[in-house]
Amino acid sequence: MSARTRELFGLLPVSLLVAAGFAAVISTRGQDVSDATLTYGAFFLGLCVVAHLFIRARLPNADPYMFPLASVLAGIGLVLIYRIDPELAREQAQWFVFGLALFCITILLVEDHHVLERYRYTIAAASIALLMMPRLPGIGAPVNGAYLAIKLGPIQFQPAEFAKLGIIIFLASYLRETGDILVRPRLRPLPYQRQLILWGVPALLTLLGIAVLDLGAAGSVLLAVFLFSFAAVVRDRPSPKHFGPLLLVWGLAMLMLIVIRDLGSSLMFFGGFLTLLWVATARLSLIGVGATMFFGGAFYLSQTVAHVKERVDIWLDPFAKGVVNDEGYQLAQSLFAQADGGLFGQGFGQALLNVPGGGSILPAAHTDLIYAVLANEAGLFGAAGLIGVYLLFVYRGLRTALSAADGFSKLLATGLTAVLAIQVFVIVGGVTRVIPLTGVTLPFVSYGGSSIVANMVLLALLLIVSDHARSEARRRGGLV
Amino acid sequence: MNRQIVQLFGLFTLLFGVLVIFTSRWTVLEANSLADNPDNRRPLIEEQRIPRGLIFASDGRTVLARNRAHGRGQDRTYTRTYPTGGTFAHPVGFSYIRNGRRGLELSRNDELVGKRDEFQSILAGLESARKEGNDVVTNLDVRGTEAARAALAGRKGAVVAIEPKTGKVRVMVSEPEYDPNLIPSQIGQLNADRENQPLLNRTTQELYPPGSTFKVVTATAALDSGAIKPETIIDGSSPKTISGVPLENAGGEDFGQISITDALTNSVNTVWAQVGERIGRDTLVEYMRRFGFYEDPKLDYPSFQMIPSGVLNGEGEFVDDGFDVGRVAIGQGGLEGEVRAAPLQMAEVAAAVANGGRLMKPQLTDRIVQKDGRVKERIQPDLQSVVMKPETAQQLAAMMSRVVEEGTGTAAALAGITVAGKTGTAEVGANREFTQPWFICFAPVENPRMAVAVTVERTQGQGGTVAAPIAKAVLEALLGGGGG
Numbered sequence: 018m019s020a021r022t023r024e025l026f027g028l029l030p031v032s033l034l035v036a037a038g039f040a041a042v043i044s045t046r047g048q049d050v051s052d053a054t055l056t057y058g059a060f061f062l063g064l065c066v067v068a069h070l071f072i073r074a075r076l077p078n079a080d081p082y083m084f085p086l087a088s089v090l091a092g093i094g095l096v097l098i099y100r101i102d103p104e105l106a107r108e109q110a111q112w113f114v115f116g117l118a119l120f121c122i123t124i125l126l127v128e129d130h131h132v133l134e135r136y137r138y139t140i141a142a143a144s145i146a147l148l149m150m151p152r153l154p155g156i157g158a159p160v161n162g163a164y165l166a167i168k169l170g171p172i173q174f175q176p177a178e179f180a181k182l183g184i185i186i187f188l189a190s191y192l193r194e195t196g197d198i199l200v201r202p203r204l205r206p207l208p209y210q211r212q213l214i215l216w217g218v219p220a221l222l223t224l225l226g227i228a229v230l231d232l233g234a235a236g237s238v239l240l241a242v243f244l245f246s247f248a249a250v251v252r253d254r255p256s257p258k259h260f261g262p263l264l265l266v267w268g269l270a271m272l273m274l275i276v277i278r279d280l281g282s283s284l285m286f287f288g289g290f291l292t293l294l295w296v297a298t299a300r301l302s303l304i305g306v307g308a309t310m311f312f313g314g315a316f317y318l319s320q321t322v323a324h325v326k327e328r329v330d331i332w333l334d335p336f337a338k339g340v341v342n343d344e345g346y347q348l349a350q351s352l353f354a355q356a357d358g359g360l361f362g363q364g365f366g367q368a369l370l371n372v373p374g375g376g377s378i379l380p381a382a383h384t385d386l387i388y389a390v391l392a393n394e395a396g397l398f399g400a401a402g403l404i405g406v407y408l409l410f411v412y413r414g415l416r417t418a419l420s421a422a423d424g425f426s427k428l429l430a431t432g433l434t435a436v437l438a439i440q441v442f443v444i445v446g447g448v449t450r451v452i453p454l455t456g457v458t459l460p461f462v463s464y465g466g467s468s469i470v471a472n473m474v475l476l477a478l479l480l481i482v483s484d485h486a487r488s489e490a491r492r493r494g495g496l497v
Numbered sequence: 498m499n500r501q502i503v504q505l506f507g508l509f510t511l512l513f514g515v516l517v518i519f520t521s522r523w524t525v526l527e528a529n530s531l532a533d534n535p536d537n538r539r540p541l542i543e544e545q546r547i548p549r550g551l552i553f554a555s556d557g558r559t560v561l562a563r564n565r566a567h568g569r570g571q572d573r574t575y576t577r578t579y580p581t582g583g584t585f586a587h588p589v590g591f592s593y594i595r596n597g598r599r600g601l602e603l604s605r606n607d608e609l610v611g612k613r614d615e616f617q618s619i620l621a622g623l624e625s626a627r628k629e630g631n632d633v634v635t636n637l638d639v640r641g642t643e644a645a646r647a648a649l650a651g652r653k654g655a656v657v658a659i660e661p662k663t664g665k666v667r668v669m670v671s672e673p674e675y676d677p678n679l680i681p682s683q684i685g686q687l688n689a690d691r692e693n694q695p696l697l698n699r700t701t702q703e704l705y706p707p708g709s710t711f712k713v714v715t716a717t718a719a720l721d722s723g724a725i726k727p728e729t730i731i732d733g734s735s736p737k738t739i740s741g742v743p744l745e746n747a748g749g750e751d752f753g754q755i756s757i758t759d760a761l762t763n764s765v766n767t768v769w770a771q772v773g774e775r776i777g778r779d780t781l782v783e784y785m786r787r788f789g790f791y792e793d794p795k796l797d798y799p800s801f802q803m804i805p806s807g808v809l810n811g812e813g814e815f816v817d818d819g820f821d822v823g824r825v826a827i828g829q830g831g832l833e834g835e836v837r838a839a840p841l842q843m844a845e846v847a848a849a850v851a852n853g854g855r856l857m858k859p860q861l862t863d864r865i866v867q868k869d870g871r872v873k874e875r876i877q878p879d880l881q882s883v884v885m886k887p888e889t890a891q892q893l894a895a896m897m898s899r900v901v902e903e904g905t906g907t908a909a910a911l912a913g914i915t916v917a918g919k920t921g922t923a924e925v926g927a928n929r930e931f932t933q934p935w936f937i938c939f940a941p942v943e944n945p946r947m948a949v950a951v952t953v954e955r956t957q958g959q960g961g962t963v964a965a966p967i968a969k970a971v972l973e974a975l976l977g978g979g980g981g
Binding site for chain 2: 292295296297299336341342349352353354355356357358359360369372378392396397400401404407408411412415418419424427428431435438441442445446449450451
């Protein structure tokens with residue numbers, strides 16, 4: 018069976034799932050399960066088949082699982098949003114169509130992803146500009162204290178969703194080139210006197226830091242990791258001039274914390290950066306320096322920027338008196354909703370969303386808290402199933418990276434996959450109180466035009482890389 | 498690069514695993530504590546959307562609590578109405594989102610909202626059925642309850658009737674009552690009414706000095722422990738020094754040498770105080786505990802609406818030693834300890850004697866019925882404790898019969914049915930200007946079907962003249978006439 022036929026068969030259970038989901042929601046609404054659900058299912062299947070035919074024509078060798086997996090996610094999202102508000106679901110469906118269009122356009126325009134390398138500085142500059150846009154007067158406005166969206170007339174738009182693609186493209190290209198020369202490991206071990214100095218200095222500084230500065234346990238560990246990692250980087254003879262752009266990326270992440278005031282998106286960007294750095298250099302010391310600089314900066318900002326501090330405080334105790342019904346209301350309600358779900362959930366369409374007499378009990382149910390709605394309706398099993406789908410998607414994405422022939426393709430596929438995985442971790446982790454809750458979307462599932470369109474472009478890029486890799490492999494006579 | 502990519506996949510698997518672990522933490526492991534969090538409004542809103550089960554009187558037809566629906570479709574909610582108004586207000590209680598729950602509405606809440614366990618939830622999820630409550634059929638008797646209210650005739654007081662063999666509570670009346678339908682609009686006023694305290698269930702939440710009805714407890718302890726026999730002769734002259742202080746009989750009457758049986762018939766204080774001193778505090782307290790004193794009644798009723806009976810000192814603390822046992826034995830006491838009892842407790846005393854010494858747990862609920870009419874659960878009679886030997890109970894029954902035949906309780910006599918009882922009259926008020934009349938009884942003596950306790954709050958008159966006629970009216974209603 019060809020890859021494309023496998024993809025087509027993969028779409029069948031997807032549309033059945035979507036039709037069943039709509040049927041459940043509509044039946045609990047007390048309406049007849051009329052042809053409407055079949056129509057929804059058929060419409061969704063139709064759209065997917067069109068996209069499938071397009072892939073068949075343009076990327077015949079691309080990975081056959083990624084598109085059906087993304088469709089499952091989008092389908093679950095549509096059912097959940099429909100259950101929350103049918104009007105929103107209609108809008109989301111339009112965005113889905115628009116996203117599919119952009120998906121096809123991307124595939125048409127970017128015949129070979131290597132052309133992106135040519136424009137990497139343009140892309141990087143454009144991405145940074147996009148990120149700053151929400152702070153521009155007139156079009157930007159804060160939502161819950163974070164500057165994530167801009168308004169152009171009737172259309173609201175989250176530039177960070179697109180900027181993440183640009184930054185990944187830039188980093189993949191830049192690290193492909195400099196990954197090998199960022200550090201030049203010595204071939205012979207250092208003489209033992211110099212080793213003593215190399216490791217003695219950070220040890221001394223750590224002790225000094227702990228003694229002089231009043232650091233907590235976390236702070237001390239952070240300092241120690243930073244200093245030893247830094248010493249390890251020094252040992253490997255770093256090339257300072259190539260670090261410039263990377264420091265810029267760190268500065269950008271910090272700036273995002275200040276400018277956008279959103280811990281989540283900045284974690285997403287910086288996490289993507291660190292994974293690419295790791296894959297490109299395999300130097301744990303670099304990750305150590307980068308991660309400690311990020312967490313150190315984030316910690317400092319969480320103490321000084323009121324909005325970030327508040328988020329952290331809520332995370333530490335959402336049920337505190339005076340918090341639970343105020344700024345901590347969203348997280349507390351998220352946890353209450355999950356508790357209501359139990360092992361198997363209340364059933365699709367059964368969960369409590371509205372307070373009698375109007376008003377929603379879950380703030381931002383269709384965006385930030387959509388995972389909590391799923392846990393409420395489908396229980397632990399449904400929620401774990403969703404995480405499973407994401408894990409499969411990540412698996413196929415990294416598989417693509419493994420099979421790619423050149424460094425840029427590998428880094429691009431890894432970066433795109435990683436940024437999506439980290440985004441899932443950031444929002445689901447926020448909703449489940451693993452980390453502070455921030456306002457990023459759940460890829461493909463959450464309501465939001467920018468989110469679904471940007472992620473369709475991400476999917477298109479992954480499929481392009483995959484098609485190249487698999488065509489290459491096929492030419493060489495073996496299929497991965 | 499490939500090695501790092503594989504490691505990266507491991508890292509993401511780990512991170513996603515953390516997400517699943519935390520999701521299990523909230524959905525399963527800590528779900529119960531989250532559901533009980535007072536800031537979690539979900540259970541309240543959720544229950545508003547469930548049609549609660551109905552509550553019925555013992556006939557299975559008279560509706561004591563039903564629902565009124567509001568809105569339609571997904572937003573349909575229900576509120577409670579109580580067709581019988583205040584008649585069953587104390588045992589049934591109420592249930593409102595803003596005002597919380599009382600009575601059976603609280604103690605049987607799980608059944609009334611049809612609470613399901615996890616497995617049932619799965620099945621219900623497959624059927625996609627909406628939650629529905631189960632009906633509760635109580636043991637409360639409509640005729641008996643109405644007779645008790647009519648006989649109290651607006652006086653503050655309490656009436657409890659229990660089936661001795663089963664523990665079924667057939668009557669629980671506390672006056673004044675309140676209209677549960679008015680709770681949402683008037684709970685503030687009802688709470689503020691210190692004078693009448695209409696929300697107070699006087700059968701379980703209020704303690705009164707039991708007066709001479711407590712001599713039944715003393716007699717049980719004395720006879721069952723073998724300290725005395727019904728024929729034992731004791732000096733009933735008045736006054737008599739008890740704990741260094743002279744004690745008089747009612748009206749200063751001097752009975753001379755008198756048998757225990759006669760001393761109960763005529764409620765001779767000096768005799769029973771001496772009996773109390775003869776058995777001692779430990780024995781008395783031991784028998785009180787067997788009757789259920791010193792702990793909440795074992796009733797299917799909210800614990801915050803029940804308080805234990807027992808001996809209380811001047812600070813209102815329960816004591817089981819150091820008190821004037823002679824005066825406690827006759828239902829009084831002093832600063833070191835005074836006996837106080839709730840009407841339900843005194844009904845349990847009568848019921849235990851009636852049932853051959855075996856005290857059954859009092860129960861308001863008869864059965865839980867599903868919406869399709871199937872009986873989900875039938876509450877079985879449950880032994881609470883064996884208070885005394887059957888012979889002791891027989892002796893007591895005979896002695897108590899005399900009280901009604903020829904003693905202080907003749908006003909409770911029923912034509913054609915033998916009644917055994919004991920009167921009590923405690924003096925209350927700052928200057929002892931009021932009385933607290935009591936009557937506890939059971940009937941028929943040969944095969945007891947009902948035990949009753951009656952008391953009236955801060956009034957004038959004796960147990961035999963005030964309380965006994967009320968008990969008689971209730972017995973007539975419950976035992977199906979008897980002609981008189």
